[in-house]
Amino acid sequence: MSRYPTNKGRNLLRLYDQFLQATREGTRLGQKFQRLKPRSIKNYLYLRHQLVAFCEKRRIKLRVNTNSSESFRNKQKERKRWLNFYTDFLSFLYDEKDLLDCYVGNLIKLFRTFFNYLKTDQGYSVGDFYKLFTIPKDEIQVVAITPEQFRLLAYNRRFAASLPGSLALVKDMFVFGCTVGLRVSDLLNLTHEDFSLVGRQMLLIKDHAKTGTRVMIRLPHHARCIIAKYWRRKSLLFPPNNNARFNREIKKLAEAAGWTYPSPKRRKRKGENIVIYKDPGKQENYRFCDIISSHTMRRSAITIMLNMGMKEHLVRQISGHSHNSHSFHRYIAYSEALMNEELKNVHNNIRRRRFHA
Numbered sequence: 001m002s003r004y005p006t007n008k009g010r011n012l013l014r015l016y017d018q019f020l021q022a023t024r025e026g027t028r029l030g031q032k033f034q035r036l037k038p039r040s041i042k043n044y045l046y047l048r049h050q051l052v053a054f055c056e057k058r059r060i061k062l063r064v065n066t067n068s069s070e071s072f073r074n075k076q077k078e079r080k081r082w083l084n085f086y087t088d089f090l091s092f093l094y095d096e097k098d099l100l101d102c103y104v105g106n107l108i109k110l111f112r113t114f115f116n117y118l119k120t121d122q123g124y125s126v127g128d129f130y131k132l133f134t135i136p137k138d139e140i141q142v143v144a145i146t147p148e149q150f151r152l153l154a155y156n157r158r159f160a161a162s163l164p165g166s167l168a169l170v171k172d173m174f175v176f177g178c179t180v181g182l183r184v185s186d187l188l189n190l191t192h193e194d195f196s197l198v199g200r201q202m203l204l205i206k207d208h209a210k211t212g213t214r215v216m217i218r219l220p221h222h223a224r225c226i227i228a229k230y231w232r233r234k235s236l237l238f239p240p241n242n243n244a245r246f247n248r249e250i251k252k253l254a255e256a257a258g259w260t261y262p263s264p265k266r267r268k269r270k271g272e273n274i275v276i277y278k279d280p281g282k283q284e285n286y287r288f289c290d291i292i293s294s295h296t297m298r299r300s301a302i303t304i305m306l307n308m309g310m311k312e313h314l315v316r317q318i319s320g321h322s323h324n325s326h327s328f329h330r331y332i333a334y335s336e337a338l339m340n341e342e343l344k345n346v347h348n349n350i351r352r353r354r355f356h357a
Contacts, residue, residue, distance in 0.1 A: 004058070004088075005081040009065035013051065019114050020044055028117060047110045054092050066124040079129045086133050094270060101138035101268040108135045138268040142330055143291050144300040145259075147307060150178055152257060154222045159257065167256060170249040172226045173238050177297030178304065179223045180204055181319045182215075184246075184294040190237040195219075195227065202227070208320040215318055247293045254289035263288040302331045 022028040023044060026035040055062060062085070065078055093099045093107065115130035145153075152159055154175045163171060177187050186206060196203045202224050204217045219227070230237055262285045265276040278286045298319070305315045313323075321328040 003081065004060055004062060004085045005065065005078060006060050006063055009063040009067075012062040012064050013048070013055070015064055015118065016048055016051070016114060019117050020048065022117075022121075028121060043106065044110055047107050047114075050093065050097065050107060053097075054089055057092065057096070058088070064118065064124075064126060066118070066126060075127065078127065079132075082129045083132060090136075099269075101136040101271065102140055105136040105138065108133050136268075136271070139330060141266055142299055142303065143263075143288075143293070143296050144303040144331075145178065145292075145296065147304050149257070149259065150175070150300065150304055153178075153253075163253075163256060166249060167253050169239065170246065170253050172229065173241075173246075174250060174253065174297055176223055176226050177294070178300040179220065180215075180217050181298050181301030181305075182206065183208065183298055184243060187297070188236075188238065188241060188243075188246075191235055192231070192237070194237075213320040215320060217318060243294060250292055250294060250296070251289050254292045255287075257289075259288045259292070261288055262286070263291055265291055299331065302328070306331060 019028070020041070023036055023041055029035060051062075090104065090108075093104045099107075112130050112133055112135075115126060118124045118126050153171055160168065160171065173187070177184070180187075182190075186208060190204075190206070194204060194206050196205055202219045204219055205214065207214050227237065230239075264285045265278075267274055267276055275285070278284050278290060302315055302319050305318070306312070316323065316325070316328060319328070
């Protein structure tokens, strides 16, 4: 008996290509009945690349039995073959491709989505074996700046004056992003039409591109100053910016701000915590300015609001997270850890009689 499901049914990669085409054309929609973004489709292409590499390495052609109306014994054999595949595919991703839990988990999740498509959208009788493919999980560390760090960027005029023109622009964009909590794609596409003047108050009214939820934010003084600085532009509020270049400039900004303290990058592989070194040979840790990115703006906005006492449901309303959002709970946990550390410092100062005048 073959170790993998290779004898019966239709070619898996051909079925997967049909799945990809349906995703690209929009005949297969996401969970909220929206077309998937190019970035999401890129992840599906990456899964195909890994499946092809696995099949070439094992010299096999995977097949899917699309008519599983067979005897109980044959179904059990088919199930065993797929579980063998799952075990070996995990081993391939971990040991030969050296991937981490966060990437492996995403690939397995997409693979399950593919089989769910075959069953629900195409009506194939493929069985339920794919539901046994457990998804490795990794809580990616939240990289966010503190309220004190935000204060330096938003209000310190001496620091602002020390920056060259390119970093001054990045600082303004970063501060604005940390204020409103938009995803970077939404931030870079802000136009004049996204702002409204009501009396003396300026509002940002924007639909989150990913979720479709509408946000209405009253902008503070420093955000209005940034808008006034770039308002003369005809279409986009901020100059067009490549995200990769934007990330490089943010790291330079953080380095100029003096955020060069060690910030170990931690991940999980096979459920075990590991440290990712900037220089593995010297076991040199990353600095905070090395791991900061455009995603830090949104994460910082959420954690700063939580740290400063804003109620969770109001923060979710601004950020566009649902009530049961797993990612939002990560921000809460990060904020609580930060507050606990500050509380520890408070009591240490009391014990050492360090009182402010």
